[in-house]
Amino acid sequence: MQEVDLIINAQKGDKEALIEYILKRKDEYYRLAYVYVKNQEDALDALQEMIVILFENIRKLKNVDSFVTWSKTILVNCCKNILKKKNKIILVDSYKDKEFIDKYKCIDQSIDIENALESLNFKQREAIKLKYYLGYDYETIAQITKTPVGTVKSRISYGLKLLKKVMKIAEISKNYAK
Amino acid sequence: MNLLLKSNKMKGIEEILYDKKIDIEQIKAPEDIEERLFNALDSVKVIKTKSKINYKIAAAVILLVLLVGYSHDTLAYFGEKIIGYDNIQSGSLDSLNNNGMGQKINKSYKFSDGTIVTLDGIIYDDKNLYTLYSERNEYKEIDGNEIGSDTINIIGYIEYKNSTSIGEITNNKKQINNIMKFTAPAFYERKLTFSICRNVNGKIETGNISFVLDRSKAIKRSLNKNINKTVNLNGHEINFKTISVSPLGIEVKGTIESSIYNIIHHNNEQYNVSFDVVADDKVISNIESGSRTNASLKGIGRTFYSDFSGISSFKKLQLSNIILNETKYYNSSEKYFNLNSNTVNKKIDFDGTSFEVEKVYIDGDSTCVQMIRGKSAEIIGAGFFINGQEVHSEYKDLEELNNDKVRVLWRIYGKGEDIKFKIRGINYISKYDNKIDVK
Numbered sequence: 001m002q003e004v005d006l007i008i009n010a011q012k013g014d015k016e017a018l019i020e021y022i023l024k025r026k027d028e029y030y031r032l033a034y035v036y037v038k039n040q041e042d043a044l045d046a047l048q049e050m051i052v053i054l055f056e057n058i059r060k061l062k063n064v065d066s067f068v069t070w071s072k073t074i075l076v077n078c079c080k081n082i083l084k085k086k087n088k089i090i091l092v093d094s095y096k097d098k099e100f101i102d103k104y105k106c107i108d109q110s111i112d113i114e115n116a117l118e119s120l121n122f123k124q125r126e127a128i129k130l131k132y133y134l135g136y137d138y139e140t141i142a143q144i145t146k147t148p149v150g151t152v153k154s155r156i157s158y159g160l161k162l163l164k165k166v167m168k169i170a171e172i173s174k175n176y177a178k
Numbered sequence: 179m180n181l182l183l184k185s186n187k188m189k190g191i192e193e194i195l196y197d198k199k200i201d202i203e204q205i206k207a208p209e210d211i212e213e214r215l216f217n218a219l220d221s222v223k224v225i226k227t228k229s230k231i232n233y234k235i236a237a238a239v240i241l242l243v244l245l246v247g248y249s250h251d252t253l254a255y256f257g258e259k260i261i262g263y264d265n266i267q268s269g270s271l272d273s274l275n276n277n278g279m280g281q282k283i284n285k286s287y288k289f290s291d292g293t294i295v296t297l298d299g300i301i302y303d304d305k306n307l308y309t310l311y312s313e314r315n316e317y318k319e320i321d322g323n324e325i326g327s328d329t330i331n332i333i334g335y336i337e338y339k340n341s342t343s344i345g346e347i348t349n350n351k352k353q354i355n356n357i358m359k360f361t362a363p364a365f366y367e368r369k370l371t372f373s374i375c376r377n378v379n380g381k382i383e384t385g386n387i388s389f390v391l392d393r394s395k396a397i398k399r400s401l402n403k404n405i406n407k408t409v410n411l412n413g414h415e416i417n418f419k420t421i422s423v424s425p426l427g428i429e430v431k432g433t434i435e436s437s438i439y440n441i442i443h444h445n446n447e448q449y450n451v452s453f454d455v456v457a458d459d460k461v462i463s464n465i466e467s468g469s470r471t472n473a474s475l476k477g478i479g480r481t482f483y484s485d486f487s488g489i490s491s492f493k494k495l496q497l498s499n500i501i502l503n504e505t506k507y508y509n510s511s512e513k514y515f516n517l518n519s520n521t522v523n524k525k526i527d528f529d530g531t532s533f534e535v536e537k538v539y540i541d542g543d544s545t546c547v548q549m550i551r552g553k554s555a556e557i558i559g560a561g562f563f564i565n566g567q568e569v570h571s572e573y574k575d576l577e578e579l580n581n582d583k584v585r586v587l588w589r590i591y592g593k594g595e596d597i598k599f600k601i602r603g604i605n606y607i608s609k610y611d612n613k614i615d616v617k
Binding site: 015018019022023026027029030031034035040044047048049051052055113121123128132133134135146147148151160163164167 | 191192194195196198199202203205206207208210211212214215216217218219329339341375377382
């Protein structure tokens with residue numbers, strides 16, 4: 001069945017159609033959630049909450065073509081709610097997540113950049129991760145985060161400058177000690 | 179993408195970030211995702227107890243805390259006595275509100291969809307500024323998905339970003355009252371604009387509320403003092419240098435020394451320091467490592483800050499329960515430990531720390547590795563290899579033992595006669611048992 005048909009059927013109340021649609025892109029949705037919450041359980045929780053909201057509101061969706069962006073916006077909000085409720089400060093302790101650690105073969109560079117990202121505020125970090133980790137363009141990031149494209153660019157630009165500064169400081173520290 | 183490339187250094191960072199994309203693309207949704215989605219829709223009309231979206235719950239108080247790099251304890255509100263914020267105020271700042279501290283603004287902006295944002299007042303000291311504002315729309319209910327989606331800044335000669343907020347949806351779900359925290363405006367600022375950027379029916383709309391700062395209403399600091407105390411934990415020196423206290427929050431500055439040495443020699447270490455601030459023998463805040471760091475020859479500087487939990491008066495002030503979490507990564511290590519079903523009470527020494535594998539046994543299609551570790555040394559990122567292939571494993575603590583040890587279990591999803599075990603990281607926890615007297 002075509003994806004558009006799945007959405008139309010979901011709008012008529014077909015739960016399985018909605019689930020089938022999400023499962024066709026399950027890795028895409030899961031990665032988006034994982035980038036925010038950084039662990040499997042919370043990512044799955046966010047996906048569960050997302051699908052409930054989607055099913056309850058899908059009849060209001062006028063433009064079927066915008067389903068993907070709309071659903072990802074909802075997923076991002078679900079992730080943010082989970083982070084808020086858990087008072088989740090993304091500290092370096094999050095590296096304890098085994099799956100997160102196992103994914104990175106080049107630990108040196110990964111830990112440095114992840115630590116440096118913590119120096120940014122949430123919105124800068126969010127924009128940078130959506131762009132570089134998930135490959136979203138500015139327009140998509142703007143739609144998902146409900147921010148003007150100019151603001152997205154500004155957050156990324158400012159965030160990169162700050163990252164450069166933080167990593168440079170770390171490099172100077174290393175070089176000096178040598 | 180090229181618009182943002184200004185220099186070779188920035189390009190290097192972008193390359194690193196794009197490398198992460200390759201790793202992210204390896205992540206696959208777990209197999210039980212389908213079951214989870216079906217289960218979620220099975221109970222679509224039921225309010226799940228674990229649900230984080232409270233907009234469906236009538237007359238509920240919703241707490242929205244967006245924390246970036248700070249810990250927080252008791253949320254406190256203060257300002258002129260403004261009706262409607264009582265449910266989200268607490269702590270020492272409550273008394274300030276009752277005394278009418280703060281600056282009343284009482285200005286509004288109306289968006290094209292009928293939503294009215296009112297800046298009721300502000301309260302600030304030399305480090306932070308809190309805004310008390312409400313959003314209401316007589317014609318529609320607050321959409322839970324919209325909460326926290328506005329972009330709000332304070333604009334003067336420079337732009338001030340917000341970092342923390344807390345809000346409450348009122349009973350009729352037509353209004354939300356918020357307290358939002360910003361960096362305090364610079365000393366030269368006088369005229370400011372509270373700027374709200376919202377998505378209104380698919381279009382971005384900006385509303386501005388201008389006001390003039392009345393410096394006479396600023397909250398004074400309770401204490402500014404040098405601490406100059408050093409705590410040695412696990413070979414590291416944590417220097418507590420200064421403390422600054424106001425009813426709005428507590429700031430402690432210090433350094434962690436030997437970090438530079440460890441970066442060179444270990445190259446993969448992370449530190450997290452936490453401690454309690456105790457006033458008159460009562461813990462008023464627990465603070466964790468701050469997000470602001472600056473490296474120097476003397477170590478990595480840290481600023482620790484408590485949100486919303488300051489204090490105005492006290493006789494005695496101390497820092498206690500000082501804990502250092504030190505995480506070391508050994509991904510480049512090629513050291514493996516051999517295990518099999520006959521392994522019993524095998525001692526493992528790794529980087530000066532000892533562990534004991536009590537036993538290895540088969541449980542169905544899995545292999546279980548039961549181990550004893552020290553309470554202060556937790557293995558993270560363990561890898562198990564069967565026939566040269568790494569297999570998935572799950573970890574859990576089983577029980578605490580008497581001699582500061584913990585019995586733990588790894589369940590390896592696979593079976594094999596020869597298992598290789600690799601340690602990728604260890605989190606060391608050190609605690610300072612004494613208190614530091616500040617005042």
